[in-house]
Amino acid sequence: MNNKTPFSLKELKVLYSNKELLKSVLTGGIFFFFPAAFLGGLTINIAPLYYYRFIYIMIILYLLLLVVNYFSSHIMVITLKNYHNYAKEFNYNHLLLIIIIISSIIISFLFVGGMTYAYFQGML
Amino acid sequence: MKKTFLDYKNYIIAFFVITLPLMFISSYQLDYSLIAPGLINNIDSFIIIEGGYDFNDTFNTTSVIVVDKVTILQYLLGNYDKNVSVNAFPKYYEHIDLGDLNTMDYLMKDNSLSTSIVVGIENSNYDIDYVSYLTVFLTYDYLTPNSLEIGDKIIEVNGSEDLETTLSNVGCDETAIFKVIRDDEIITLNATKNSHDNNTCSFGLYLRYYTEIINKDSRVTLDIIDTNTGGPSGGLMQAMYVYYRLTDVNLENNLTIAGTGTIDIDGNVGSIGGVQQKIITAALNHVDIFFVPHLSDKETDNYIQALKVYNTLDTEMVLVGVSTFDEAIEYLNNYDSGDLNE
Numbered sequence: 263m264n265n266k267t268p269f270s271l272k273e274l275k276v277l278y279s280n281k282e283l284l285k286s287v288l289t290g291g292i293f294f295f296f297p298a299a300f301l302g303g304l305t306i307n308i309a310p311l312y313y314y315r316f317i318y319i320m321i322i323l324y325l326l327l328l329v330v331n332y333f334s335s336h337i338m339v340i341t342l343k344n345y346h347n348y349a350k351e352f353n354y355n356h357l358l359l360i361i362i363i364i365s366s367i368i369i370s371f372l373f374v375g376g377m378t379y380a381y382f383q384g385m386l
Numbered sequence: 387m388k389k390t391f392l393d394y395k396n397y398i399i400a401f402f403v404i405t406l407p408l409m410f411i412s413s414y415q416l417d418y419s420l421i422a423p424g425l426i427n428n429i430d431s432f433i434i435i436e437g438g439y440d441f442n443d444t445f446n447t448t449s450v451i452v453v454d455k456v457t458i459l460q461y462l463l464g465n466y467d468k469n470v471s472v473n474a475f476p477k478y479y480e481h482i483d484l485g486d487l488n489t490m491d492y493l494m495k496d497n498s499l500s501t502s503i504v505v506g507i508e509n510s511n512y513d514i515d516y517v518s519y520l521t522v523f524l525t526y527d528y529l530t531p532n533s534l535e536i537g538d539k540i541i542e543v544n545g546s547e548d549l550e551t552t553l554s555n556v557g558c559d560e561t562a563i564f565k566v567i568r569d570d571e572i573i574t575l576n577a578t579k580n581s582h583d584n585n586t587c588s589f590g591l592y593l594r595y596y597t598e599i600i601n602k603d604s605r606v607t608l609d610i611i612d613t614n615t616g617g618p619s620g621g622l623m624q625a626m627y628v629y630y631r632l633t634d635v636n637l638e639n640n641l642t643i644a645g646t647g648t649i650d651i652d653g654n655v656g657s658i659g660g661v662q663q664k665i666i667t668a669a670l671n672h673v674d675i676f677f678v679p680h681l682s683d684k685e686t687d688n689y690i691q692a693l694k695v696y697n698t699l700d701t702e703m704v705l706v707g708v709s710t711f712d713e714a715i716e717y718l719n720n721y722d723s724g725d726l727n728e
Contacts, residue, residue, distance in 0.1 A: 296401065300409065303412050303413070308459075308463065311460060314423050314425065344387075344393075383614060
């Protein structure tokens with residue numbers, strides 16, 4: 263029988279201090295930023311050589327960013343657990359899912375926006 | 387936070403061991419440039435002619451990607467890829483500001499647009515008034531300081547309007563007086579023809595004619611939309627597009643027509659760089675007819691170079707070598723599907 267509390271922002275703020283939440287987000291952000299910057303740098307290098315495959319290069323970048331996002335979200339939740347582990351009371355999987363969904367929506371929004379801009383600039 | 391970093395220490399170390407060398411080779415720049423296949427641009431997206439004759443063939447310019455200073459990674463990938471050409475910087479690059487090359491590219495693009503509009507309109511029997519100035523397209527670092535600048539339009543040299551003859555008659559280490567138009571004002575400047583180590587001498591200027599449209603037939607309404615591409619190589623195709631929009635010729639073959647080549651005010655086609663990558667770009671974009679400058683039978687001729695690349699491609703595109711606007715028009719007017727390379 264599952265007695266875990268469903269995820270809520272209010273519950274999260276009760277269990278963790280603002281400083282702990284901020285540090286967890288920062289840790290996840292660092293684990294996202296470096297691989298994402300590396301992938302971005304590689305794309306800038308490779309895209310001019312294979313410009314006629316630009317859309318495919320961008321789709322690959324987008325998919326890789328989603329993978330990095332999954333990993334960094336996981337790190338964010340693990341950092342929280344390292345502060346206090348409320349696994350018996352709190353549904354961390356639910357939290358992880360919410361973080362991944364929200365950040366994936368942001369990445370997808372940026373991808374679609376970037377592609378739309380590129381289309382109207384005649385780059386596609 | 388600290389515990390997380392310690393728990394994932396091995397991942398972090400592995401990440402930096404793998405990525406640091408890659409980051410280095412993808413950021414350190416070499417004195418090489420590369421040309422890679424680009425894209426085709428439908429001319430009706432940037433030359434807008436109101437009214438005019440409609441047709442279902444499309445006219446396209448062909449762009450390639452040029453990277454002036456490649457990274458080590460680009461150098462390695464470019465040398466591995468047969469579609470990409472990597473070349474050491476020409477010697478004259480030592481004497482120019484690389485940023486000026488972009489400025490020159492956009493000047494050339496503007497000039498090719500106005501020249502092609504003049505050629506297209508004149509050949510379709512409408513009236514157009516224009517003026518051509520010998521203009522500074524690029525300056526070298528040995529040009530007399532505080533003298534001519536990119537974009538200056540030369541109207542007199544040493545009091546003479548016969549510019550080319552007068553410029554060539556200026557002796558080494560002699561100073562010439564230039565009367566130029568800059569920002570709509572006429573100013574006078576001095577520049578010296580400098581001697582070089584190899585017993586040559588020059589002012590440190592790259593000059594070309596720049597066409598300005600003064601007035602055109604009121605029946606022709608056209609608008610130019612700014613694009614991200616530079617360079618003069620769209621001249622021929624742009625002139626053809628303008629001509630066919632203003633001339634009643636049946637172009638209903640549903641063809642994708644593309645090409646490359648500069649155009650001068652007399653309708654002569656000029657050669658361009660990166661022709662190999664342009665042929666590849668055209669084939670990748672399923673172009674049906676591709677026009678290329680064919681000015682001689684030498685190995686360096688654009689058509690001869692293009693044909694070599696063309697023979698390695700699996701494409702049904704027809705390659706047409708032309709030296710004038712009239713030849714290109716004549717080919718299309720007499721086009722019959724199934725034509726072979728000319």
